[in-house]
Amino acid sequence: MFPYKTSIKFDRKCNQALYLQLANQIIQLIKNRILTPNTKLPGSRTLAQQLNVHRKTVVACYEELSLQGWVESISKKGTFVHQNLPILHQQKIKGYQVNNLNINTGFSFYKNNISSKSTLNKKENFIYLNDGISDVRLTPIDEIARTYRRICAKKNIFEHLSYGSTYGNDTLRKVIVNYLNTTRGLHITKKNVLITRGSQMGIWLSSQLLLKKEDVIVVGNTNYKSADTTFLNQQANLKRVLVDKDGIVTSEIENLCKQQQIKAVYITSHHHHPTTVTLSAKRRIHLLNLSKKYHFAIIEDDYDYDFNYNHAPILPLASHDTNGNVIYIGSVCKTVAPVFRVGYLIASEYFVDQAAKLRGFVDRQGDALLELTFADFIKSGDLDRHIRKVMKIYRQRRDLFCKLLKKELNDVFQFEIPKGGMAVWIKLNSNYSWEIITEVAKKNKLEIGNWQRYDNANLKHNYIRIGFATYNENEIHELINRFKKTFYEIKV
Ligand SMILES: Cc1ncc(COP(=O)(O)O)c(C=O)c1O
CATH class of the missing domain: 3.40.640.10 (Type I PLP-dependent aspartate aminotransferase-like (Major domain))
Incomplete structure (x- = not known):
């Protein structure tokens, strides 16, 4: 007889009822053809004894299996794996992992090769540049x-x-x-x-x-x-x-x-x-x-x-x-x-x-x-009140950001103070390249991100758009410092 005692495991801390845990494991055995069609399952009393569970658990499990169509009960004979089950052609499961399932599909579909935004796994203490979004803390x-x-x-x-x-x-x-x-x-x-x-x-x-x-x-x-x-x-x-x-x-x-x-x-x-x-x-x-x-x-x-x-x-x-x-x-x-x-x-x-x-x-x-x-x-009127409140803050942030950019990074950046919005359009002096700056900035915990995205027309213009609204006063100072450090390291 199949060694149910050693093959079936219960997790008594798990919320799932024991009869369902048992049923799901028997289904796996049937799907993997370890229990083949027409195999007779043990009587409920015998299996309950072997697995050290109440007999009602096994009875409920067999009822569930029968309702789902995996087994059939034949009066006075017992419970059998359903005779008409076709073979399931699937990859073998190792533990709970199925090879490649997370990556590949089993069908073809129309893939989209147009580049779009990717999400970043944010690292601690990094400053991330954005192209102008609100400060969600407000x-x-x-x-x-x-x-x-x-x-x-x-x-x-x-x-x-x-x-x-x-x-x-x-x-x-x-x-x-x-x-x-x-x-x-x-x-x-x-x-x-x-x-x-x-x-x-x-x-x-x-x-x-x-x-x-x-x-x-x-x-x-x-x-x-x-x-x-x-x-x-x-x-x-x-x-x-x-x-x-x-x-x-x-x-x-x-x-x-x-x-x-x-x-x-x-x-x-x-x-x-x-x-x-x-x-x-x-x-x-x-x-x-x-x-x-x-x-x-x-x-x-x-x-x-x-x-x-x-x-x-x-x-x-x-x-x-x-x-x-x-x-x-x-x-x-x-x-x-x-x-x-x-x-x-x-x-x-x-x-x-x-x-x-x-x-x-x-x-x-x-x-x-x-x-x-x-x-x-x-x-x-809550929306208008909110707008009035953040407008004041963003204006101050714009002013500080632009003032520091001018004062500390005048020799590397050119820009106009924006009349509105949440970002500044900044041109990098042609002696520098965003590619190198992006790499060096990372070491200074400043993530510039995908700088090429502003050059979607292939102009090779050296501009990027930097949002200022997201950062408070201290963060703006820190952001400019990290930029300064980055340029200093590039020059040396
Ligand atoms: C110009 C522009 N249009 C639309 C959107 C998308 O806005 P929403 O978040 O409302 O979909 C953005 C977001 O950055 C944007 O910059």
Whole structure:
């Protein structure tokens, strides 16, 4: 008889019931053909004795095996491994490890070779550069948690726990209408609003609806990398046009329009990503007129609308568009914290309907409770209070960061003080290379990251974008010190 006593092991500390532990081990023996079809299993009393468990445990195990179809009980004869079980052709399991299972699939699929963001395993005491994200330590997490809790305690909360609308929570859509009409000068109704899980989802949905293989989309030279990769993933034809101190050069777009059909132009009008410049009023009007004349879409990604240090926020192109050419995208992910995946796509009703349908394929709906929380957070004025608070802090950080850069690293870096946003666009003196600096900086616990990503147009321009908002005063001093040390070591 099979040596059940030595083969079956119980983990009495584990939460799983003993009968299930036994059943799972017998299933493994059957799958591995150690117990072959028609093998008679021991009587429940015998097996219970051998394994030192209660007989009811074995009876429950056999019932489970029978329900799952692994064994069959034949009256007055006993319990047998099912006779019709086919052989399972699988890799042998060594312990709990299956060779290669974590890496390889057993099927072919369409791999995506377009480079995208990778995640870092953060090391202790390292300073990591980023391209301009908020300081999550300033997140009003208590207010948000309180609001979330209050919403969950409401009598009618159950209405929101089931499947909802692919357009997003209705209350948030109404709040967004009011908020954007008031702050951004838009003229929208609820039908123009699709709630997304952040700006990236808005970019992706627009890209799916606008672009097919070889369709032309115009982007700045150079541009926000994740937008580029989203369009490339669609196999679109990316046409890059110059970006100067007034933003994307619209006369170049006009020239392109005269040569070929353009489907869309992607812009970060408020502060161009990565160079941080603002699109001038003249070019805004020019671009809107071109979009009307040549029937293309403007994807306006207003990712850091709220952060302006020298002037009031500039109204987006969407506020002047009455022809239905602009798809306006934004989120709370920069303003509050990236973890809160709440954003919006604003466009003509027909486009929003299609975007909502498409979104439903990948994400049935958003997180209604979080959306209700943000509806309340915005309506109550908490969001505006938070923006006012962090604006002051970020302005101080920008000033300190730029002052120290100028004072301590003037001979290696050139930059303009950004009027808004959370990052500085910095040019490295051509005597140096980011490649070497990145390596030496690592020894000084400064992680520069993928510096090539700013050169997505292959300009070999030696610029990178460094976020300042994430670091407090001490950290800014420390960051500059580590840079200084790095340059000192390179020079010696
Ligand atoms: C220009 C730009 N657009 C969009 C995004 C994505 O934002 P979200 O987190 O809302 O998806 C980012 C994030 O860094 C960004 O810099």
